[in-house]
Amino acid sequence: MPVPSLRPRRGLDPRAKILLVIGCSIVVMSPAGLRFVPFALLLAIGLALGERDWRRAASLPAAAGVMWVLGWWLPLWWPNALTAVVSLACVYLIRFVVAIGVGAHVIVTTSPTQLAAALRIWRIPRPFAVTLAVMLRFFPVVGAEANAVLDAMRLRGLVGAGGLLRHPVLSVERFTVPMIAASLRASEDLSASAILRGLGSRRKPTAMQPPRFATPDLVLVLVTATLTTAALTLPAPLS
């Protein structure tokens, strides 16, 4: 019987992922960024498929498709001021969909220790590196608390855009107060544990798996270069 390998699958170098997402954000959000949107969307879908995250791989083209229909086709089918406003917002928001799609890959696939090791190699000052790594650790905790509060509100019929628009302040209070209180209580244990394990220590820690440029990063560089060339040379479908 084959023994499963205990070595985890080596993914992309966290530094490559961070540079990729910042590069994508800058390019896609620039005034001429619509030209790059379809290619960055392909990249984001490819990254999701590479991680076998089928939900993200399906939701990204769905969200971009809705923005495309509302932004490019709706004002042609039904031209009036309202559809023009909706279209304008969608033309701007489609850039966010793509940039968030690439960013989601970094957030989902990078562990706090990998991020801390990458930031240490870049010599990012300790307060920023430690805080960012801890943030990555806390996101699932706070996200779970927020979902629990939303579930409880849903059971009581308190969730919905109608209720939020009718009683915005009350809705905000009902959501934020239990969410913050629960998150703070959950964070106390995590904080104590993190400090006991040496978080924030001034001694330089070592990484079990130091970030290294490997074959997946080379593939990423080649794919990104190909998509960038295609975006610059092929006719732009969105602009």
Add this chain to the structure above:
Amino acid sequence: MSANPSTQGQAETGARPFSLRLSARDLLRVAIFAVIFIVATYVIGMLGIISPLVWLLIVPLQAIVGGVTVLLFLTRVRHAGMLTLFGVVVAMFYLVGGNTLLSSTGIVGLGLVAELILWAGRYRSKWAMIWAYTVFGLSFFTPFLPLLVDRTAYLASSNFTDMGKAYVHASDTLLSVPVISLLACIVLASSFLGGVFGSAILGKHFVRAGLA
């Protein structure tokens, strides 16, 4: 919220108000509140997916939601640097999450100005906290900054000109400097309300629960 909530915290951290030395616990506090701030505003912002028009209405509401988190965070700020660090990490996270470089730089700048206001109140004044958040709340306006700074380039895109006169007229009006400035004023007013609302919520819930 107490206007002078300091002595316990000073004993707890041993920090002087104007020291820039951040302890591990300070860094954890900044990280926790930054995550709560991002998640709370993101959950409210997700409602904007229903329609882009709702998205525009949601932005002031996000500024109000952020007020509760930031005011609670500011009651735990004991010395200089924590609010600036909060602004920097939130900006860096937004940059990774799809924000523009201009917008993220704006958030860092707002964090610095808010820190100065807090410093002027010696990190203990309730009204300094509210005004500091009023300034920092403008971070919800920063995603619109590129439209203000590079409006001509955004409007030059050919799809704006292919869709008829009504479309071009609507886009010209909607992306005009007065409309975007009005949005900035609405976000500023909402941030102030968020600060006052956050302060009231602290007194009503968190002080009673021993969390502020």
